Amino acid sequence: MKEIILDTETTGLSVREGHRIVEIGCIEIDDLIPTQNKFHCYLNPERKVSEKALEVHGYTDEFLSTKKKFSEVVDEFLNFIENKRLVIHNAEFDLSHLNNELTLLGKKKLNNENVIDTLALARDKFPGSPTSLDALCKRYRIDNSERTQHTALIDCDLLAKVYINLLDQKEPTLNFKNEENIKAKLNSNVTNQYYKKVIKPTEEELKLHEEYLKSSLKKNFF
Template sequence: MSRTLVLDTETTGFDPLTGDRVLEVAAVELLNLVPTGRHYHVLIDPEREVPEEAAKVHGFTWDMLRGKPKFAEIAPGLLEFLGDDPVVAHNANFDFAFLDFELKKAGFPVIDRSRMVDSLAIAKKRFPGLPNSLDALCRRYGIDNSMRTSHNALLDVQLLAQVYLELMGGKQPGLALATGPVLANPVVVAVDAVPVARVPRPIIPAEAELEAHRAFLSKIKEPIWAQLEAGPGA
């Protein structure tokens, strides 16, 4: 069974090398591309002021995060949850750069880049020249993102999990969910994987359409369709 993690971070800015820090990490677990319900989510004290521009994006200020765990405290749990499986992120280089910085600073090994899967790069190959932000992809695939009024990491990974499923071929894997394992800790937003019963809708041509078809066949030399209509031995 294939296990994948979908991850997102929120930060104080754009560059860890200039002092920006991670303040939120979220990840959800997928088995065969379908969310299992297991997720990881933590708010982090960034140990620095959160610029107003960043706070407008994700809604967090330093006052809201004071007293939360430091990154070094959450790193073991994060690495344990991620395990050794592929990690999907949208514009993954951004998230991995911050995680590299934070993990090194805390004295932990970084996540091997061979595990990185960039859903933005996949989307750009599939939809060249079109907007491929998370919001744009949600609209394209008909995924409800109306609750996304700010960049919350947990909500973003739940949406991205649905987008990634579509990017990898759609909701077909969900049809097997009924026979799969049931895991604890249900996530707030899950991919709808309930199979839909399909009723056959045979196409029955009208007599006028059949007559037009026969007239068309009369103009063709020894048409195979006429032999099929006549039946075996004709």
């Protein structure tokens, strides 16, 4: 199943205070394996970035003033995520900002029924423990040294790895009817060492295993 790992950066925390999106990052995964499809853009929020937000992502008013407005990328964005499940860390925050932008343009809001919130997953799995993206990277020994500031695509890449760990799926889920497609995806992504290849036993190994089972089952362990 195709899913979209999504992250946004904004001018501030609350849409009620008029804060807007300044960056959107999306990475597509298919059966938990990243594809080559990505969506990324910086946006002109048409307002000033708050001091706290500037400390988080570092995008200045001057830098953002030359970027496209959300209205100029909205159709491309919606086409990219269409009919795909969204995976977001603290989904309430990102959805509130995205739906605010869509409402301003008279567009239909995103449905949160097709959204997985990894923050909720982490809180259920590790009650009482820190569940920030950095904390989860540390728990799963995921290298987040490049995350000196919050940027959407870097956060998406880290979240994809965290998401797989939260599902206890460090290896791609197997659908033996579609094994050749899985092999092709793995081969096309050989630079990504995080996702393991599936290694099948040889005929000799299978034969030895069968002989071992036959000899073991003859023994009475009780």
